[in-house]
Amino acid sequence: QVQLVESGGGLVQAGGSLRVSCAASGRTLSSYAMGWFRQAPGKEREFVAGIRWSGASTRYADSVKGRFTISRDNAKNTVYLQMNSLKPEDTAVYYCAAVRAWVVAVTPAGYDYWGQGTQVTVSS
Secondary structure, X not given: OOEEEEEOOEEEXXXXXXXXXXEEEOOXXXXXXXXXXXXXXXXXXXXXXXXXXXXXXXXXXOOOOOOEEEXXXXXXXXXXXXXXXXXHHHOEEEEEEEEOOOOOOOOHHHOOEEOOOEEEEEEO
């Protein structure tokens, strides 16, 4: 079992930055692909970014390319999402997810473990 705990969410003005973190316990993340998803009220959970176990390959949703950066520190069993140039439409609960797999999945069904989420609110 893998337990994931997100942190770092909060309220920020449009154009600002936040970094959310996902700390894992129970298993080392070194053999897991990791993803960040978000869910706004009344909307489906959507893929934001993903990273392979090695960190050598990443994927991003078109809506965040050039603004968000996913990274991981396997020694700390932690994954990060650096969010810059935030927009009000980035407001959502952000979830991290893990799956013991080589490739990064872009749908929620592709992940086995989920954190409880952290709220990110961007004011205009």
